[in-house]
Amino acid sequence: MSTLHYDIAHVLDGSVLLLGFLLLYQRRMFGLINIFAFQALGLALAAAWQAHVHGESHLYATALIALSVKAGIIPYALRRLIIHFGIHRTIDTALGIGPSLVAGATLVALSVMLVLPVTADSAALTREKLALALSTVLIGLLMMITRRNAITQVIGFMALENGLILAAVGVQGMPLVVEMGIAFEVMVAFIIFGIFFFHIRDRFESLDLQYLESHRGERR
Amino acid sequence: MLYMILGTVLILFALGGAGLVMGQWSDRETVEGWIYAGSAAACGLNAALMVGFLVSGASGMEAAVPVGLPWLSARFRLDGLAAIFLLIVGTGGVLSALYGFAHRRHTQDPAWVAFFFPLFLGGMTLVPLADDAFSFLLSWELMSLASWFMVLASHQHHETRRAAIVYLVMAAIGTVAMMLAFGTLAGAAGGYSFEAMRGADISPWAGAMVVLFVLVGAGSKAGVVPLHAWLPLAHPAAPTHVSALMSGVMTKVALYAIIRVLFDLLPAVGWGWGLAMLAVGGLTAVLGVLYAVLQRDIKTVLAYSTVENIGVILTAIGLAVAFKASGYAALAGLSLVAGLFHAINHSLYKSLLFLGAGAVVSATGYRDLERLGGVIHRMPVTAATFLIGSAAIAALPPLNGFASEWLLFQALLNGPRLPEWALKLAVPVVGALLALATALASACFVRVFGITFLGRPRSPEAMMAKEAERGILVVLVVLAGACVILGVAPMMVLSIVSPVVETLMGAPPLADGGRGLLWMEPLAERDSSYSGLILLVAVMGMASLMFLVRRQASGRLSRSHAWDCGCPDPNPLTQYTASSFSQPIRRVFATTLFRAREDVEMPEPGDVSPARFTVSLYDPVWQWFYRPVTRVIGWVADKSDAAQLMSIREYLAIMFAALILLLTVMMVIR
C-alpha cells in the first residue's frame, strides 16, 4: 500500500472522528443534523476510497448506502420530524458541552491505549484506523447518554454505527459488510418510525410520565 | 438386602404417585388406607431387615443404580451406621404410618398429606443409604421438600405459612451448606462418591471448613441452637404423625450426616471442633428445654424438647470428636455409643409423646395447654403411655432415657483425661449444663403431663374428650413398651450398636465385664455399672413387700371435695395454669436470658372486668440472628428497587459505564 493511498484513507477516517467531536460540540438541532450528514459523507468517501484502492467493489454499495441514506434521507427525515412536531431546536444536555468534549478526548486516549498492544503487522487494519473507529463508536455512545433529546440520541446511535462501518470497511475483504450495514439501517429506520408513530417529542422516555404511575403497581 | 431396601423405597415413591392418581377416582379413606398400610409395611420390612443385618453383623454391601449424575450413577451402601439409622427410620415410619392409618377417618388434613407421607419416608430411607454426595443431597432435599408440603397442611393459618417458609428457607440453607461441605470434600475433580472422599487428601484448613459446613448444614436440620428457629415452628404445624416423624426421625437423619462426615469421610477432626460441639451442644440442650418449659402449645413444647435432646446427642458426638482427636479411641466410641443410643431412645419417646399429644389434640381440639386438663379420666391408656414417655424423656430410671444419659455421663466423667486444658475445663461445665437440662426436662414434662392429663378440665372439650382409636392406642402401647424394654435391657441395643462404632473408631467402646446383657458396664478400669433389670426387679419386690404392710392398714377409701386448705373453689380456672406453673422457672432462668416480663392488668376496685396477666418473652436468637438478616435483605430490596425506575438514557449510561470499566480494566491489565 503506497503512502499516498494510506494518507488519504487516514485523512478520511480522521475526518469522521473529527466530525464526531463536532457532534458533541453542537448546541443546535439543525446544525447537529448537518454535521451528521457530513460525517456520513466522510464515511461514504472513506468506503469508496477503500473500494477503489483494494478493488473491493461491494464497498461501493456501502458507500452508496451511506451517502444516500445517512447523508440524504435520514437527515431530511429528521428535519421534517423536527418541523412537523415542533420539537425544541436547542439541545438539552445532561453533561455540559465542555465536559462532554473532555470526556470524548479521554475516550480517544483510552482507545489509543487499548489498541497499542496490538501487534502492528498482525492486524488487517492499522492500529491508527482501529483507534479511530473505536473512538468514533465510543463518542457516539457518549453522545447518546449525554444528550437528552430523542433526535440527538438517534444521531448518536448513527454516529456509533458510522464508527462500526468505518472499522468494517477498513478491514480487507470483510464479507457481509453490506448485509450487516443494511440490517443496521433497518434498525435505525425502526427507531425513527418509532419516534414518529409514538409521538416521542423530546425525549426517549417522554412516553413514561403517565405510564410510570400506573405501572402494574410496581411503583409505590 | 440392600436391593430389598431400595425396592421398598421404590414402593414408597410409587405409593405416593399411585395415591395421586387413585385419588382422582377412589374415595379418600380407601386410598389413604392403602397408602398408610403400604408405608407401614415397607417401613416394617426395612426395620426388620435392619435388625437382621445388625444382629448378624453382616459386612457392608454396595449397589450402583444408573440414575443421577451420569458419570457417577447413584451409589448406595449399607453398613452398620446406616443400618442403625435405617432402623430408626423404619421403626418411626411404621408406627407413624399406623397412626396415620388408624386416624385416617377423622383426619382433617388436606389429601396431599397422605401423598407426601411415603415420599418423606422414602427420602429419609435413602439418606443413610446414599454413598455419594449427589444422591445423598437429593434424598436429603426430597425429605425436606416432602415434609415442607406436610407442614403446610393447615395452610389457611398465617402462622403455619410462616412456619413453613422459615422451614423451607432454613432447609435450603442447610442443603447449600451440605453442598459446600461435599464440594470441599470432593475436590475440583468431582470425586462425589463417598469412597473417593474417604481416600481424598484434604488439607487441614479444608477439613475444618467441611466440619463447619456440615455442622451448619446438618445442624440446622437437626435443630442446633441458633439454627433451630424453624423447628419449633414447623414440627408442631405438621399433622401429628408427621410431627412425630420430623422430631423423632428426621432430626436423627441429620445427626447421621454429622456422624458420617466427621467419623467416616474425614480422616481427622481437630479437638477444637469437639470443644465447639460440646459448647454448642450444651447450650442447645439448656436453651431448648428452657424454651420448652415456657411454651403453652403442647406440640411446641415437644418440639423444643427435641432441640434439647439434639443438644444432648450433639454433646455426645462432640465428646467423641474430642476423645478421638486425643487418641482415646475407646472413650470416643463410648461417647458415640451413648449418642447413638440416646438418638434411638429419643426417636422412640418423642414419637410416643407426639402421637400421644396428637391423640389428645384430636380428642379435644386444643393444642393450648391452658385449655386442657383432667384428660386422664377420659383417655386412660393415652395418659399412661404418655406418662411413660414423659418419664423416659425426663431420664427417670429404669426407662431408656436414663440409660443413655447415664452412659453419656460415664463418658463425660472421663473428660479429665483429655490433654487440652480447654477441654478439661469445658467438660465439667458441659456436664453441669446437661444435668441442668435433664432436670429442667423433668420439670417441663411434669408440667406438660400435669397440666394436660391431671387436674380438672379447663374446657368443655377437655371434659368430653374421647379415648383415641384402638389402632392409635396399639401404637402408643408398643412405643411405651419399647421405652421400658430398652431402659431395662439397654445392652440389647448396645450390643448391636457397639460393633458398628468399633468399626468407626477402631477400638471396642464397651468393656464387656463378662456379665452379659444384664449389665451396662462401660469401662473395665472403673467399676461403675448399672442394671436396669435387677433394679426393676428389686423395686418390684420392695413394692410387693409394701403391699403386705398395706393389708394391715385401713382399706377404706371415700371421695369428697378437695381439701385445698379449706377453701376449695369449684371453678377449674382457679387451678394452677401452665403459665403460672412455669413462673418460678421463668423468674429464675428467663428473666435475663429471654427478658421475660409479666404484666398484670388489674381492674379498679369495683370494676368487675377480669384482670389480665400477660407474659412476654423475647427471643434473643430471633433478635440477634434472624431479624437482622431479614431486615438487611428487606432494606437492600427496597433500595435496589429504584434500579428499575430509571430512564432509558440512564440505563444506556450504565451500559456505557460497564463498557468503559471493562475496557479500562483490560487496558490496565495489559
Next chain:
Amino acid sequence: MTVILFILGLPAVAAILLPLAPSHKVGAKTNIGVCMATFCVSLALFFVDRPTDLLFFIDDFNIYLVVLTTFVGLTTSFFSAGYIAHEIEHKHLDVRNLRFYHAMFQAFMFTMLLGLVANNLGFLWVAVEGATLATALMISLSRTQASIKAAWKYFILCGVGIALALFGTILVYLAAQPVMGAGLHAMAWSELMRWGPQFDPVLLDLAFVFLLIGYGTKAGLAPLHAWLPDAHGEGPTPVSAVLSGLLLNVALYALLRFKMLLVANGKTLAPGPLMIGMGLMSLVLASVMLYRRRDIKRMFAYSSIEHIGLVTFAFGLGGAMANFAGLLHMMLHSLTKSAIFFIVGHVAHVKGTQNLADLRGLTVSHPPLGWTLVLAMVAIAGLPPLGLFTSEFLMVTTTVSQAPLLAAPLVLGLLVGFGALALRLQGLAFGTPRGLVHTGGGGSLVPIYAHLALVLVAGVYLPAPLVRWFEAVSRLLG
C-alpha cells in the same frame, strides 16, 4: 444440509405467508402446524450426518439447542393459540393488531434457529438483530402504553447492545483476517476454531469486551438487564415464554461461541473473571429484586435474570463440571421457565389479574393449575428431584472446591433468591384464595406437563448422548 434448509426455510416461508391468513384461528393453526413440522425435521438431526459448510453447521453444541428451540417453539405455539383466543374473547387484544403476530412468531423462530445453526459470525449477529426486531413488535402487541414503552425500552437498549456486538464481531474478523486471509471462511466458527491459536490475543480481548456487553445485554445480564423485566411483564405471555426460554439462550450461546474462541487461542486474558463478575452480579441483584415484585410476570422475569446469571457464572468458572452444569442449567431453565410462563398465562386468565397480591391459594381454588405451578416453582427454585437441582449442585460443589471465595456470593445469591421464590410460592399456591375467580379459560396444560416431565426426567436420569455432547462442549469451553 437439506435438513438445515428445512429447519430454516419452514419458519421463514411461514413468516412471509402468515400475514395472509384469513383469520387468527387459521393463523394459529398454521403456526402450530409449521412449528410441529420444524420440530419433526429438527429431530432428524439426530439421525443424519452433521452437515457443515461455511454458512451453516451442526455440532455438539447447537444440535440439542436446535431441537430444544423447536420444541419450545412448538409448545409455545400450542399455548399461544389458546392464549390469543382467550385474549381476543376478553377484548384485551385487537384482531387487527394480530395480523402480524403469528408471522412475527415464525420470524422470531427463524432468527433463533438461524443464530444457532449459523457457521458465520455475521449471520449470528444478523439473526440476533432480527430477533430484536421481531420480538419488539410482539411485545407491543397489546398496544397499551405500558407495552409500547416496554417494547421501546427493549428496542433501544438491545439496539445499542447489538451495535456493540457488531463491533466485537468486526474485531474478531480483524484478528482472523491476517492469519486466515480474507473471505467467508474467516468468519466461520468451524474454521476459526482451527486457526484460533494464531490470532492476536489483544484484539480478541478487545472483541470479547464488546461482545460481552453486546450479547450480554441481550442475555439480560446485570447491569444490562433493564429491558428484561419490562419486556417480559408487558408482552403477551407466549412472548415472555420464548424470550426467557429461547432468546436468552441464544444470546448466551453467541457469547459462549466467542468464549470458545478465546479459550482456543489460549494467550488472551481469561474471559472467565468477566463472566463470573457479571454472572454473580446478575444473580445477586435479581435475587434481591425478587422480593419487592408485585407483578407475577415481572417476578419471573427477574428469576430469569438470576438463572442466566448463574449459568454465566458457571461458564465463567470453567472446568468440566462447571461447564457441564452450565449447559444443563441453560437447557433446563429454558424448559422450566417457559413452562412457568405458560402457567402464569393460565393463572392470569382464570384470575383476571397478574397482581401477586390478588393471587392466593391457587391449590385450593384451582387444584390442577395450582399444583402445576407448585411443581414448576419447585423446579425453578432448584429443588429435587427436578433437574435444576442437579446443575445447581454441580455449580455449588465445583465452586467451593475450585474457588472457595466465590462460593460466598454464589451461595448468598442462591439463598436470597430461593427465599423470595419460596415466599411467593407459598403466597401463590397456599392460603385462602383471594380475588376474582373466572371459570373456564386457560386451555390445555399438556405443554406444561411436557416441559416439566422433561425437567423431572433430567433430574434423575440424563441420556448418554446428551451427556456426550455436553462433555464435548465442556472441553471446548475450557
Next chain:
Amino acid sequence: MTVSGLLSVGLLAQIVQAILVLALAPALTGLVRLLKARLQGRRGASLVQPYRDLACLLRKDVVIAENASWLFQAIPYIVFTMIWFAAVLVPTFTTVLLLGPTADLIALVAFLGSVRFFMALAGMDTGTSFGGLGASREVMIGSLAEPAVLMVIFTVALVAHSTSLIDVAEYLTGTDVGIRVSLLMALLAMVMVAIAENARIPVDNPTTHLELTMVHEAMILEYSGRHLALIEAAAMVKLLLYISLILCMFVPFGIGTRADGFAGIGLGLVVYLGKLMGGAVILAVFESSIAKMRVFRVGEFLGGALLLGVLAMIYLYISWAV
C-alpha cells in the same frame, strides 16, 4: 471371704440395711424435732412420736378428692418404694451390699429425681391451686438441686475414679485422699442441696402450712390416711438417706468394708449410729439459728450450690491432674 460368702454376707447386709433405714428414719426425724424443741426451750415430743403418728395414719380411712385419678393413689406407693430403694443403695454401715453394682450415684440422683417427678404430679392431680403451687415450686427447686448434686457426685467420682457408691466409700476411707478444697466445696454444695431437698429451713419449713411459703406440704395437702403415712414415711427415709449419703461420700470413716470382716461391719453399725446422731444435732442447731427465706431466693441459694459444685469440679483439675 469367698465369692459365695461375699454374696451371702452382701444379701444379709442388704436386708439388714433395708430394715434399718425403715426403722431408724422416724427416730431420726423425731430426734431432730426433739433437739429443736429443746433448743427452743420446749420439752418436745418423744422420739417414738413419729412411729405413733405413722401408725395412726395407717389406721385411718382415706379421703381423696373427687377428681383424683388412679395416679394419685399410686403415687404414694411409687414414691415410698423409690425412696426406700434409694436408701437401701447407700452404704450406711457397710459397703458389702448385694445391690451395690445395680445402680450408682447417678442412678441414685435419678431416683430422687423420679420421686420429685411423681410428687409434683400428685400435687397437680387434684386440680387445686395449692397443689399446683407446690408442684411448680418443687420442680424449680429440683431443676437446680439436681444438677448441683450431680456436680457434687462428679467431683467425688473423679476423686474416687468411679461413680459406684461402694467404690466411692471404700476409696475415700483410704488414707491417700487427704483433705481437698474441692471436696469441701462439694460438701458444702451437697449440704445446701440436702437442705432444699428435705424441705428444711431456710428453704422450706416442714411444720408449716402457711400458704405463701410452703412447697413440699402444698403438694401433699390432699393426702390422707395410709397415703399420707407412706408419704410422711418417705420424707423421713429421705432425710436419713441424705444424711447417709453425705456421710458415705464425705465422712465414710469407720464403715465396714469387705476387708474388715464381720467385726468391722458390726463396728461400722455403731459408728454409723453415732454419725447419724451427730448429723441430727448439726441439723437441729442449724435450723434453729436461721430464718426461712423467700421462695424466689431459693433459686439463688441453689444456683449458688450448683456453682459451688461446678467450681469444685474445676478446682479438682487445677489442684490435681486426674
